[in-house]
Amino acid sequence: xxxxxxxxxxxxxxxxxxxxxxxxxxxxxxxxxxxxxxxxxxxxxxxxxxxxxxxxxxxxxxxxxxxxxxxxxxxxxxxxxxxxxxxxxxxxxxxxxxxxxxxxxxxxxxxxxxxxxxxxxxxxxxxxxxxxxxxxxxxxxxxxxxxxxxxxxxxxxxxxxxxxxxxxxxxxxxxxxxxxxxxxxxxxxxxxxxxxxxxxxxxxxxxxxxxxxxxxxxxxxxxxxxxxxxxxxxxxxxxxxxxxxxxxxxxxxxxxxxxxxxxxxxxxxxxxxxxxxxxxxxxxxxxxxxxxxxxxxxxxxxxxxxxxxxxx
Amino acid sequence: xxxxxxxxxxxxxxxxxxxxxxxxxxxxxxxxxxxxxxxxxxxxxxxxxxxxxxxxxxxxxxxxxxxxxxxxxxxxxxxxxxxxxxxxxxxxxxxxxxxxxxxxxxxxxxxxxxxxxxxxxxxxxxxxxxxxxxxxxxxxxxxxxxxxxxxxxxxxxxxxxxxxxxxxxxxxxxxxxxxxxxxxxxxxxxxxxxxxxxxxxxxxxxxxxxxxxxxxxxxxxxxxxxxxxxxxxxxxxxxxxxxxxxxxxxxxxxxxxxxxxxxxxxxxxxxxxxxxxxxxxxxxxxxxxxxxxxxxxxxxxxxxxxxxx
Numbered sequence: 001x002x003x004x005x006x007x008x009x010x011x012x013x014x015x016x017x018x019x020x021x022x023x024x025x026x027x028x029x030x031x032x033x034x035x036x037x038x039x040x041x042x043x044x045x046x047x048x049x050x051x052x053x054x055x056x057x058x059x060x061x062x063x064x065x066x067x068x069x070x071x072x073x074x075x076x077x078x079x080x081x082x083x084x085x086x087x088x089x090x091x092x093x094x095x096x097x098x099x100x101x102x103x104x105x106x107x108x109x110x111x112x113x114x115x116x117x118x119x120x121x122x123x124x125x126x127x128x129x130x131x132x133x134x135x136x137x138x139x140x141x142x143x144x145x146x147x148x149x150x151x152x153x154x155x156x157x158x159x160x161x162x163x164x165x166x167x168x169x170x171x172x173x174x175x176x177x178x179x180x181x182x183x184x185x186x187x188x189x190x191x192x193x194x195x196x197x198x199x200x201x202x203x204x205x206x207x208x209x210x211x212x213x214x215x216x217x218x219x220x221x222x223x224x225x226x227x228x229x230x231x232x233x234x235x236x237x238x239x240x241x242x243x244x245x246x247x248x249x250x251x252x253x254x255x256x257x258x259x260x261x262x263x264x265x266x267x268x269x270x271x272x273x274x275x276x277x278x279x280x281x282x283x284x285x286x287x288x289x290x291x292x293x294x295x296x297x298x299x300x301x302x303x304x305x306x307x308x309x310x311x312x
Numbered sequence: 313x314x315x316x317x318x319x320x321x322x323x324x325x326x327x328x329x330x331x332x333x334x335x336x337x338x339x340x341x342x343x344x345x346x347x348x349x350x351x352x353x354x355x356x357x358x359x360x361x362x363x364x365x366x367x368x369x370x371x372x373x374x375x376x377x378x379x380x381x382x383x384x385x386x387x388x389x390x391x392x393x394x395x396x397x398x399x400x401x402x403x404x405x406x407x408x409x410x411x412x413x414x415x416x417x418x419x420x421x422x423x424x425x426x427x428x429x430x431x432x433x434x435x436x437x438x439x440x441x442x443x444x445x446x447x448x449x450x451x452x453x454x455x456x457x458x459x460x461x462x463x464x465x466x467x468x469x470x471x472x473x474x475x476x477x478x479x480x481x482x483x484x485x486x487x488x489x490x491x492x493x494x495x496x497x498x499x500x501x502x503x504x505x506x507x508x509x510x511x512x513x514x515x516x517x518x519x520x521x522x523x524x525x526x527x528x529x530x531x532x533x534x535x536x537x538x539x540x541x542x543x544x545x546x547x548x549x550x551x552x553x554x555x556x557x558x559x560x561x562x563x564x565x566x567x568x569x570x571x572x573x574x575x576x577x578x579x580x581x582x583x584x585x586x587x588x589x590x591x592x593x594x595x596x597x598x599x600x601x602x603x604x605x606x607x608x609x610x611x612x613x614x615x616x617x618x619x620x621x
Binding site: 048051053054055072073075076079080081082083085086087088089090091092095098099100102103104105139143 | 335338339341342343345346349350425428429430431432433435436437438439440617619620
């Protein structure tokens, strides 16, 4: 399987601030990688390096090319939505289609048109006249019609309402993704991408602190809502994280780190399930020394708190 | 910083072989069109100026029959001057308009896309920084001169036809008008003037403004103008000379001196005014073009590193 992104010792500093601290990264073809981290963790810097938007130290190959020096060729096979609302406000929908069709050799105009036909976006409208959700739809329509090998999305749904967010990922999965494409996505709305991802990576303070495929995540990590009378026994098994919800202890266990662990035993403590990425994120980042887990988790997963827990 | 790998996977290599012609001309063509979509003032302003002038000229045709009657008393050289005057004014107005449009365009060209963050969209497409900067530079250096030429010639034709109609309507002869106004020559002179003075001689000015617009985070106009003022002031205080100001003046108005003989001698054939040999051999032209190239190269490099502001 072809390696789409390969980074070795990737490093980037802004003055005295270290944005990326010797990152090693490998993304293979056909994966959907979620890059998750608190604000200022280095996600966007990492993506900018991958997209050749910023110079870096270390080695970084994207589709076998040097991301910085061979950027112009790379952009034929790589597509990205760097942020919401980067489409120029003056451009008309028809002009945007004309322009991308004009400059991009791998753009399929008919595909973009058919995607737009499903929305309420008119060809004569200017971007400034569209709502934020519609602009994202337009951008997605343009990007999905490009036959790219790698698609990079940096907070693609930031500021959109839940309907648009859901629609965005559904379109991406149903109309765009196939096994020959690769997607890298950063987002704060972790719970919405959980079912989309094949791999997940946590990044904090310029380092990758967690890297796992979703299959591994499901077999390795277990979350138990422990009965009050079993709490002491459960704690003896050294959970990697414990939190309180409605007066009950919810403990997260790592089945690989703790070999003695067995599912039967855990089931006796209470309901066992696969943790959500958000809970895992809190558990993992909470272990990083010197960090205040509460703050970080609050920042990154702010709107997760509102979501009902334990419903899965 | 990074070593290029020779072991590129084959599946990626196949796509890199795109027709070389397409990969340059098509993005260039669409980039220029994009500039015209975004900056409609490039063609609206000259058209509006032309319409304004035509409106004034229309009113002035009331006096035309009297003027033509008065002209017969003059010698041919002065007749020519009097007849050509409004046509030269039309050309002058449009050139001034194009100059203003060009200046404002350049000051915004590489700044606006960073300000509104759309640079992230443009950079997500396979259009190199070189093509982007060249397409933006082509607006003041190619598009505006050609547009000015086309609109001016069209305007002058309309003026000529209008005058003819008015004169014929008053039962006057149009021979003087048509013989003294050598239209083809006038157009060629205009094209020559636009290319030598407005495109090539002014090129470093536009190049400088493009560079500053790609560099400054805000107040592009100030950053473009202040260093020049500062240099002039320092030179004046330090050496009590004003070579720098003289150089700027020469850049603004010196092109005409090299490209045309000094007016005043008034030879019968105005085409003998043109001195292309003198123009092409003037070091000022080539130094200016070299400086323009340096400015644009710097602008390309800057855009490589710059993100949204």
